[in-house]
Amino acid sequence: MPRRRFNWVLGQIEWLKWLYIGHSPSALCPLPSAFPNMTENQRLDFANQDLRNRSFKGKHLQGANFRGADIRGCNFSHALLIDANFERVRTGQTRRQLLVLVSVAVAVGLLVADAVSRLIFGALGQTPQEPAWNYVLALYVSLGIAATGIGVSALTKTYTIAPIAKVISGVASGALVGFFYGGVNGNQLLALFHQKSAGENNPRTAIAGAVLLGLGMAIANIKCSRGFVSVVVAAAGTVTAYGFAFLMGTTAIACLSTHRWFWGLTLSLLSLLYLWLTLKALTLTIHSIKHFWGTTFRNANLTNAQFAGAELRNTDFTGAIGRGMKGIGG
Incomplete structure (x- = not known):
């Protein structure tokens, strides 16, 4: 019971962080890494999911699959996204x-x-x-x-x-x-x-x-x-x-x-x-x-990331590393 109360308090703190500085409440939609029984591929599979207002700031997501996901309002700043798949994603404001x-x-x-x-x-x-x-x-x-x-x-x-x-x-x-x-x-x-x-x-x-x-x-x-x-x-x-x-x-x-x-x-x-x-x-x-950015990849490492067919709106790539990126502007 105390453990559940502690997790509830952490959830409220995350909610307040989202409200004031733009981070989404992880307690409401936990990262797959929170489930240790998943395989590596499962933990990095976000395909076709509704991920609006989520924060992936500073996360190690090399090779992650976001294909077809709704990532409007997401924060990927300083994240490691080498070889990540963002094909047909939807970005922008929420x-x-x-x-x-x-x-x-x-x-x-x-x-x-x-x-x-x-x-x-x-x-x-x-x-x-x-x-x-x-x-x-x-x-x-x-x-x-x-x-x-x-x-x-x-x-x-x-x-x-x-x-x-x-x-x-x-x-x-x-x-x-x-x-x-x-x-x-x-x-x-x-x-x-x-x-x-x-x-x-x-x-x-x-x-x-x-x-x-x-x-x-x-x-x-x-x-x-x-x-x-x-x-x-x-x-x-x-x-x-x-x-x-x-x-x-x-x-x-x-x-x-x-x-x-x-x-x-x-x-x-x-x-x-x-x-x-x-x-x-x-x-x-x-x-x-x-025109305020909704999804941000500020200072993220997007080397060899795939964006083919992505719907990119109000997206901030300031300072991002993008060697070998495919699908941007195409």
């Missing part, structure tokens, strides 16, 4: 993966929308004589950079320009969010050390939050330009683009109401431009979700 990606995009969008909207409404009505005017200018610049960066990334197909624009947009979006939540919540941290009243916003923690989150987004974009980071940056960029369009629109209305026609018309056109870029950024977000 509904679970799609649900996680959409949830991430929505959560990021709501988080950024909360920060950006409250920053914008706090900036409205501020004048150059106000002490916070420098922060208002910083808001205009940061929103403009984030919105322009994601717009350029969505519009250009150039391999060198698009990633750089996306990094810039991610850094600016991260700095905005870090600035807001750092200022709002940083005072509570300082209150623990009796340095500030818990009811005040703190510009020092706001600036620190902007620097830390902006730097974090830069590192994440450089190290992991694909995957969740791509979805996060696109979703955040969509919100910042709309925020900048809204800010330009309200400023244009203020200019027109005071008969400053040139600036009013100029900012109105700029607002329309960034509304268009918002739609392009939203399209980029959807594209990032749809």
Whole structure:
């Protein structure tokens, strides 16, 4: 009985690992190697099986037979797959993966929308004589950079320009969010050390939050330009683009109401431009979700592996060793 409880606990841990980092619960569908009475060929025979969302990360599967199997959502990263048979397999995303990606995009969008909207409404009505005017200018610049960066990334197909624009947009979006939540919540941290009243916003923690989150987004974009980071940056960029369009629109209305026609018309056109870029950024977000890898062979050894007749979609072969592979692109 204790042994069964222990195995149940391990199963729940595996389930949580799948939920948060993409590994499937091995307790629900154990590897054939878990059955010692099987022969070697039986342990490596996965032909025509439904293996969706399974993790084979780092497994030794030389000569394994996956012919006709559904391996959507599987993780084969760092696995030894020499002479493996992947003929007529089906790769790509699963509904679970799609649900996680959409949830991430929505959560990021709501988080950024909360920060950006409250920053914008706090900036409205501020004048150059106000002490916070420098922060208002910083808001205009940061929103403009984030919105322009994601717009350029969505519009250009150039391999060198698009990633750089996306990094810039991610850094600016991260700095905005870090600035807001750092200022709002940083005072509570300082209150623990009796340095500030818990009811005040703190510009020092706001600036620190902007620097830390902006730097974090830069590192994440450089190290992991694909995957969740791509979805996060696109979703955040969509919100910042709309925020900048809204800010330009309200400023244009203020200019027109005071008969400053040139600036009013100029900012109105700029607002329309960034509304268009918002739609392009939203399209980029959807594209990032749809083309997110579902099955990964990252850094796997696929020497002499067979892929004839395989249905390869949303598959990541980054860093994989593929000498003698057959069926890819054929």
